[in-house]
Amino acid sequence: xxxxxxxxxxxRVRGLAVLQGDKSLSHRALIFAALADGISRIExxxxxxxxxxxxxxxxxxxxxxxxxxxxxxAQVEGRGGIFDQPSMPLDCGNSATTMSLMAGVLASxxxxxxxxxxxxxxxxxxxxxxxxxxxxxxxxxxxxxGRPPLKITGGKLTGVLYKPKIxxxxxxxxxxxxxxxxxxxxxxxxxxxTRDHTERLISHLCEKGVIDIDRLEKTITVRKIESPIEPFExxxxxxxxxxxxPIALATLLPESSLTVPFVGLNAGRIGFFRQLQAMGAHIxxxxxxxxxxxxxxxxxxxxxxxSARLKNVPIDPDRIPAIIDEIPLLAVVSCHSDRDWEISGAxxxxxxxxxxxxxxxxxxxxxxxxxxETEDGLKGPGGQKxxxxxxxxxxxxxxxxxAAIAGWCSVSPTAINCPECIQISFPKFFDLMQNxxxxx
Numbered sequence: 175x176x177x178x179x180x181x182x183x184x185x186r187v188r189g190l191a192v193l194q195g196d197k198s199l200s201h202r203a204l205i206f207a208a209l210a211d212g213i214s215r216i217e218x219x220x221x222x223x224x225x226x227x228x229x230x231x232x233x234x235x236x237x238x239x240x241x242x243x244x245x246x247x248a249q250v251e252g253r254g255g256i257f258d259q260p261s262m263p264l265d266c267g268n269s270a271t272t273m274s275l276m277a278g279v280l281a282s283x284x285x286x287x288x289x290x291x292x293x294x295x296x297x298x299x300x301x302x303x304x305x306x307x308x309x310x311x312x313x314x315x316x317x318x319x320g321r322p323p324l325k326i327t328g329g330k331l332t333g334v335l336y337k338p339k340i341x342x343x344x345x346x347x348x349x350x351x352x353x354x355x356x357x358x359x360x361x362x363x364x365x366x367x368t369r370d371h372t373e374r375l376i377s378h379l380c381e382k383g384v385i386d387i388d389r390l391e392k393t394i395t396v397r398k399i400e401s402p403i404e405p406f407e408x409x410x411x412x413x414x415x416x417x418x419x420p421i422a423l424a425t426l427l428p429e430s431s432l433t434v435p436f437v438g439l440n441a442g443r444i445g446f447f448r449q450l451q452a453m454g455a456h457i458x459x460x461x462x463x464x465x466x467x468x469x470x471x472x473x474x475x476x477x478x479x480x481s482a483r484l485k486n487v488p489i490d491p492d493r494i495p496a497i498i499d500e501i502p503l504l505a506v507v508s509c510h511s512d513r514d515w516e517i518s519g520a521x522x523x524x525x526x527x528x529x530x531x532x533x534x535x536x537x538x539x540x541x542x543x544x545x546x547e548t549e550d551g552l553k554g555p556g557g558q559k560x561x562x563x564x565x566x567x568x569x570x571x572x573x574x575x576x577a578a579i580a581g582w583c584s585v586s587p588t589a590i591n592c593p594e595c596i597q598i599s600f601p602k603f604f605d606l607m608q609n610x611x612x613x614x
């Protein structure tokens with residue numbers, strides 16, 4: 175356990191925030207490179223522990239992955255969708271994305287595999303992944319109450335029509351990946367659109383006719399790939415979820431000005447920025463029309479932000495899936511808005527690394543804020559001033575980083591205990607922020 179990080183109150187944020195590669199896209203690029211037949215190259219790969227979990231699982235399955243010394247680029251020798259039967263459980267660490275997406279891949283493999291994880295991941299429900307894979311014909315066993323480990327006996331799959339009970343890009347990706355190896359068509363219907371990295375990669379990397387996307391009917395149809403995916407090269411854009419933290423702080427602190435270059439602008443990932451804009455934030459997102467080929471069809475561009483006074487604006491429930499990871503940070507921002515605020519429709523936060531509704535409320539209370547926990551969200555008054563505080567060890571990277579943002583906006587110092595948990599998603603968070611934050 176590392177020492178606590180001390181956060182001093184800041185006066186402004188200024189500079190250029192160059193971000194690590196997008197974590198969600200890094201997972202998927204690695205998996206598609208493993209499915210390709212030949213050597214693929216990935217640049218600006220995220221170096222988080224979550225992405226390392228996907229690398230570890232793929233290597234255990236016989237995929238050769240060579241990383242640069244800094245871990246930010248990878249060469250992956252794919253085998254056209256052929257994997258070795260693992261001789262040990264596949265350790266997904268803390269990464270639910272690794273477990274969900276690899277479950278979709280392994281459902282078609284002619285062997286038994288076990289996906290396991292750390293103590294936190296082992297408490298998270300996985301029936302929402304197991305259920306659709308069973309419909310394909312795979313045998314998927316879980317522990318009590320649908321929790322990991324997942325024991326998957328794969329084989330020949332038959333396409334399904336599936337409509338999930340909750341909006342989730344992980345469910346969608348697992349179904350689409352299984353559908354690429356299933357006989358017939360697989361049709362996925364989502365009531366609310368979620369991040370579409372998987373669909374974009376299928377469209378960009380697979381042969382014509384493998385995927386049809388009907389945005390009006392909210393259906394995605396995939397068909398079995400008849401020939402292996404060709405090897406590819408991709409540059410991963412900066413992670414918009416990571417960008418949310420410096421952008422939020424630049425909005426809250428007066429006289430701030432920040433530029434974030436080469437960041438992903440996928441519509442399913444910028445809900446937080448749209449919400450801040452609705453609240454009066456001075457955020458401009460400028461898309462680069464020439465980067466699509468290098469990023470495998472992912473929209474990318476530059477974000478500039480200046481400080482602003484914020485008014486509270488209710489969140490459209492349809493926007494919650496695109497903002498779910500940033501809800502703890504939005505709660506921090508909302509405390510600074512001009513009136514009472516409430517976040518609702520976010521019950522899935524209780525199934526994250528921690529019960530993030532509870533741990534967000536606890537974090538804000540430790541900072542001296544007034545907040546009330548509800549069944550599916552949080553609420554509290556606006557116009558609050560954080561007092562600073564000693565944030566206990568929660569082992570949740572989103573809570574730790576949100577607490578740091580609150581700390582820089584506080585009137586007294588803040589201590590973030592167990593800061594090593596940020597390795598899960600944003601290892602260079604504190605290094606980046608210290609280069610941007612200015613003090614009295």
